[in-house]
Amino acid sequence: MRAPTRETGAVVPEFVLVLLVLIPVVAAMIHVALVMHVRNTVTSAASDGARAGAARGSSPDIAVERTRSLIGTAIADRFASDVTAERIERDGLRLLRVTVTTSVPPLGVVGPGTDVTATAHAVLQDLE
Numbered sequence: 189m190r191a192p193t194r195e196t197g198a199v200v201p202e203f204v205l206v207l208l209v210l211i212p213v214v215a216a217m218i219h220v221a222l223v224m225h226v227r228n229t230v231t232s233a234a235s236d237g238a239r240a241g242a243a244r245g246s247s248p249d250i251a252v253e254r255t256r257s258l259i260g261t262a263i264a265d266r267f268a269s270d271v272t273a274e275r276i277e278r279d280g281l282r283l284l285r286v287t288v289t290t291s292v293p294p295l296g297v298v299g300p301g302t303d304v305t306a307t308a309h310a311v312l313q314d315l316e
Contacts, residue, residue, distance in 0.1 A: 215294075215295060218295055219292075219294055219295055219302070222292055222295070223292045223302050223304065225263075226263060226267060226290065226292045226304055227304045227306065229259065229262045229263050229267075230259060230267065230288045230290060230304060230306040231306040231308065232258070233254075233255045233258035233259045233262065233268075233288065233306075234255055234271075234286045234287070234288045234306045234307065234308035235286075235308040235310075236254060236255070236258055237251040237252065237253075237254040237255030237258065237271075237273070237286045237308070238251055238255075238273070238284050238285070238286040238308040238309060238310035239310045240254040241254065241273055241284045241286065241310070242283075242284040242310035242311060242312050242313055243313055244313045244314060248273035248274060248275065248284060249273070251273040251284060251286050252271050252272070252273045252286070255268065255271050255273075255286055255288060256268040256271050259271075259288070266290075267290045267292075268288070268290070269290070270288065270289040270290065271286070271287070271288050272286070272287050273285065273286045273287075275312065278309075281311055282311070282312040282314070283309045283310065283311055283312060284309065284310050284311075284312055285307060285308070285309050286307070286308045286309075286310075287305065287306070287307045288304075288305070288306045288307075289303070289304070289305045290303075290304050290305075291303050291304070292304055
């Protein structure tokens with residue numbers, strides 16, 4: 189039979205101390221991954237919406253509808269609540285600009301989150 193040492197039972201406090209550091213790090217990694225996924229999806233949807241709205245005979249309303257549809261299909265409708273499209277002129281080119289602004293809650297649940305804004309441009313194909 190062995191004599192008890194001073195470190196007997198030290199596993200539980202060490203485990204708790206490691207978890208106090210590990211859980212926030214893992215939660216932060218999950219949140220960053222979710223924000224990146226939403227940002228990439230919203231950017232892609234804005235680009236496709238801008239191209240759809242810039243086609244001949246199209247309108248900014250079509251760009252907004254297309255962008256909202258793509259975001260709602262890919263992730264969720266709540267991320268497509270603030271979508272705008274407007275015609276602008278830059279360096280002599282007539283462009284359609286689609287802007288999506290959304291917020292990603294912590295770990296995708298509720299609460300104040302990380303704001304994400306995506307802007308896409310497409311050259312208008314009107315012959316005016």
